[in-house]
Amino acid sequence: MWSHEFKTLLSNKSRQQYIPDDDTSFPAPFLKEGIALRLLVVDDEAAVRRQLRRLFVDEGYKVVIAASGKEAIAALANFSPDIVITDLVMSNGDGYFMLEQFLEQGIDCPVIVITGYASQESAVKALRLGAYDYVTKPFDLDVISAAVRRAAENRRLQLEVDEGRKRQETQISELSALYDTSLDLVSHLSLSQVLQSLLARAIDLLHAQGGNIHLYDEAAQQLTVVASRGPWSDYTGHTLHLGEGLAGRVAQSGQPLRVDDYSNWDGCAAEYENCGFISVVGVPLIVQNRALGVLNVEDDDAQRGGFSEVDEALLMRLAPLAALAIERARLFEQESKRCRLADMLRGVLAIIGSTLDLEELQTLILEQIAWVFTYDSCALFQVQDGRADLVAWQPFSEPGDAPPRELSETPRHLFSTLLKGRHALVLSKVPAEMRWPVGEQVAVQSWIGAPLVVRDRILGFLTINSYTANTYKQEDESLMMAFARQAASALANAHLYAEAERNWREQEYLQEIAQVFNSTLDLQQVLTLVMTKTNELLGVEAGSVALLTPDRRELVFRAAVGGGANTVTGYRMPADAGIVGWVIQHQESLLVPDVGRDPRHYVQVDDESGFETRSILCVGQCRLALKRVARFKR
Template sequence: MDTQERILIIEDSEEIITFLTDSILHPSGYQTLVSRDGQEGLRRALEERPDLILLDLNLPRMTGMEVLTVLHKRGSDIPVILMTFYGSEEIAVEAFRLGVKNYIVKPFKSQEVLEAIEGALAEGRLRQEKERLTEELMRANRQLEQRVRELTMLYDITQAMARLMDLETLLSRLVEAAVFLSKADEGILFLIDEETGELCLRSAKGVGEKYARGLRLRVEDSLIGKVVQTGEPLRIASPEDRLELKVKTGYLVSSLLYVPLKLRDEILGVLGVSNRVSDRAFTSADQHRLNILADHAVIALENARLYEGEQRRAFQLAMTSHLSRRITSILDVDALLSEVVELLKENLGYYYAQILLRDGPDHVVMREGTGEIGHSIRESLFRAPIDDQTIVGWAANNAEALCVNDVQPEPRFRPHELLPDTLAQLAVPLRVGKEVIGVLDIHSDQKNAFDDDDEIILQMLGDQTAVAIQNAASYERVRKQAEELSTLTEIGTAITSALDEDEILKRVMTGINEILRVEAGSLLLIDEAAKELEFKITLHGRAEKLAPVRLQLGQGIAGWVAEHGEPLLVDDVREDPRHDSQIAETIGFEARSILCVPLQVKDRVIGVVELINKLGKGLDTRFTLDDLEMLTALAAPVALALENATLYGITAGQISEAWRQTLTSMSEYAREPLKVFATSTYALKAGVEGGTISCVDDTLGELLNSMERRIEQMASLTEILSALASPDSTAQDWESLQRRFEKLKAKYAS
């Protein structure tokens, strides 16, 4: 018997060593290692990891008990058989507590030694067999998980293709999917030209732009044509056929796989993949996946050609579930997110659910979670990087669901102190087309809580939620735009009818604060004589403290804007060297973020409007580019109105012209947002009436009717403003338009 198992003998007696090696161990097929003192034996035990140790108690340099003690402290699992003389059994009993498997008494017999060795090694063999079986099971599980991921991925791809109605986009995605699923170097897709009967290359990946453009093949003399003729897949996997494949395909490949695109009995084209760099041969599994892909692809192709939007709508309606129907009628993003996570917890019984939305290119931020735990995590502004280091980050980065049914060994799992009972986690990307807008993150307090159906269902819900979020966000932008437009129109009407500077300043700042709720704000005008900025009006007090303060041009954020005539949006003033903290210290106010725009008349800066610390919660406390655009647009008529007030008394004709310019500016500014608002409103209403937007009650319809009424009001107001701004208007016209304006206000007073 040759076991190849190694036994370390730690013994200082040459006679015993010789007896053990020559008479017992070698004849029995064991390999031996020999150390003649305790220190050397310990070193070899730790470094060489033998299968068994035969250890003498009495050794030079380090006793057997000392060796056992060190091995025990190091956590060694090497079985040890103690060799002892008569009278030292008590020591042997002590040694058992240090992990000794057996002991033999000197002098010993061969059979006695072999039985002790076999008994000690049997346990190790069982452990190794268990480890081997465990590894095989884990490998099988990994293969199964990979298979599940592939099937899920294939499902996602085919469903995504079914939603594509643009033919060119569909063909491109189909080739990309084929290359991805088969791990190929390149892919091609040929469609049959119905007029010529030739195969026309419609999409390619990895074969070169020159090759991809306009290539046409005859069915009779090409490998791809053979697939068309037979209607069967073609798989060539022999590297030695590389040269022949070059002749038949026009470029050098080591293996290829072509499958027909067949709808019923009609061949529409051929989908193919090949390996040019890699020597990997395509397998029957690759062929099976591409066949499934092709079967679904032809349906998508037919839909794109024949049914377009009707087939897409049918697919969407078929996939709509009970949960998705409930969320599609919600047009408030916060309410929508809360509804989704609570539905998941209530209906599916998960331990915890949360939704994170993209915040910039590199992070997702938690926006809603279940219960008090979710509230606490949201208030902490929890963020996760979009990378492969966390479960949530991986799902966002790869646009794929990531299911972890046992989080303990998962390196990407990040425990949270408020979620101590999480044992399984599923992260589903929220996707709109190719864009990932966030992640649906589900936690369970049970291992193996998620199966394939859960992942598919939650991905469907995630996709539907992503669309609903996008719709709600779009609606919120339109609604906010309408409110801003209404306020801006009111501000414009107010300031153009006032020629008192203080009255203009008061109306402007009040109106701005209605649109952009801020902690503090001020309007500063340039003293031309002193070349300084003077605080004219402030929001929320502090006027007395700021009244004596003057800023040099270039001093602080406001001074910089006044000097350069450019707007500024500063998210964190601590990071901006232009910020002057002395002013904040003077009035006892801490600025965190600032939005500042110049007041200009014909390229001449006459002052600035500065807003500090936007009010809100979470991410809503940051100024946005929309805020900057709105304030910049408002600054022009405000500056003109202030200039009008300055010029008041010069000539009536000059003032009249200034009024007209202001009104024209306000009217033109109102037109475009009004068009956007109207288009969005009619689209929403058409969606509800046509059944493409779900609505569980009359609330949405009433809201849309109200929005239409608001549009009519603003349209009438815009018409009046345009007439007032006309250079041909007379005093009688002004009186008539004023009466129209009063009637308009009375009509919409309710």
């Protein structure tokens, strides 16, 4: 039976401060599989020690108890705890004494202090001496159990970090030893300089005249000469397939190969038939069982009679150092590039996040992506009502002009692919049958598209186009997605801001309209004020109110504001004519983005007023018009 001291329960509210709703979020009391956490319990009350030992043994901990601080310090000679629970005030060495000893001896494990003498000063003193947590008596067993579990997780993470640091230090030590051996081979981290330095050393080592370093492209299954030296042709950029020529055979087999008379060798590659050198030896460059490339050394001395087995052995001993140096330089170059891109991306994203104006943000996104990718054109599409609408593009044309053809004619099946996959799609080289036109002589050759996703909701798509094939690579996908995620987040914030601003404007509009209704009984004045406020709210160029005559045969424009207002006011038209007539007959609102494509448009009103309507929003008997196409939104 637990003593009354331990059965004191906290209220539900106070217990929630210590114990999570789902206690399974704490890990089991094991450092690793099969290795229990070691717990040292220090208290001068035997009942407390027994109760805590029983509790934590039942929970799976390995528990050692001590009756005082000095006894606990002595126990450390044979027991290394992962967690310590200690009373703060004890005779013969209190909790403070233990904490001080831990600091002096460099013992680094979580210490949970428990005491019946709670005060702010004692808590601060214990924490300053390195205590992990602080619990007061009387306490609930669940509370101290949860505290120990938190400490266990802290200990586990601490040990994982320590092990990781040790592994890292071991790896660094091993690499340092290898670097010490290759310092005379590698003096730079630039890949091109490393390649040239290694090739020169290999040639000097065998007292030869020239050589080549081929690097292997696993995706293309071919070798490319990246460094070339010698009095004969410079072969930089030449490629060989696996099994082709000496380098191709060495890469394929993973074994060295010597040829005394290369031009007359039956495996000679066609482009090396008149190479200028006579003998050649090649060795594979391998890193962690992965083919990196081939190192060839060549000589044109006929008196030499070819390279010897000793030469081959020397080159084979050099090969691991050469492969390591190349791999190191490649990794350094890749990491440097990644860091540069990350820095650039952070700067770009900071600029994108600097505005909540939606139109400004759309332009900023397209401007800033130019710092990340080279493109001939790019576009931002907004997904609305199940379709992708082009809302912004670069290079920008004059307002009212049509966007570039390659943007407006982007194949819609690409959007379907982005919609389903929800990740970036890279077309390094757009297949000929898929290419869409730019002009008479030009087509999109390389393309990247990425969905703009926020919380599983697709806001739109970001696409970039190049008129040159292979401008974009598959490795660009992750960078594109990183940019797209941040752009989507910024767009979502801008949309929320615009929505909030619009709601505020609508509320302000309704209040102003209410004031108009309460300020006058003059119908003409009310209608004119209502239309003025409505035009301001929607940002349109013209608006009007048309009322049916008593016999319902005609519509009379009683109030108009904006372009052609003087002419439109008082204008009469058949009740069933035009878009307004259609709304009257069907008793529903209508949005027409482009009246030029709608046969219902009643052009006589424009002819009389001189106002060229491009878009119309008609609600009840209220008609709003706009010169620009597709200005209105649902």
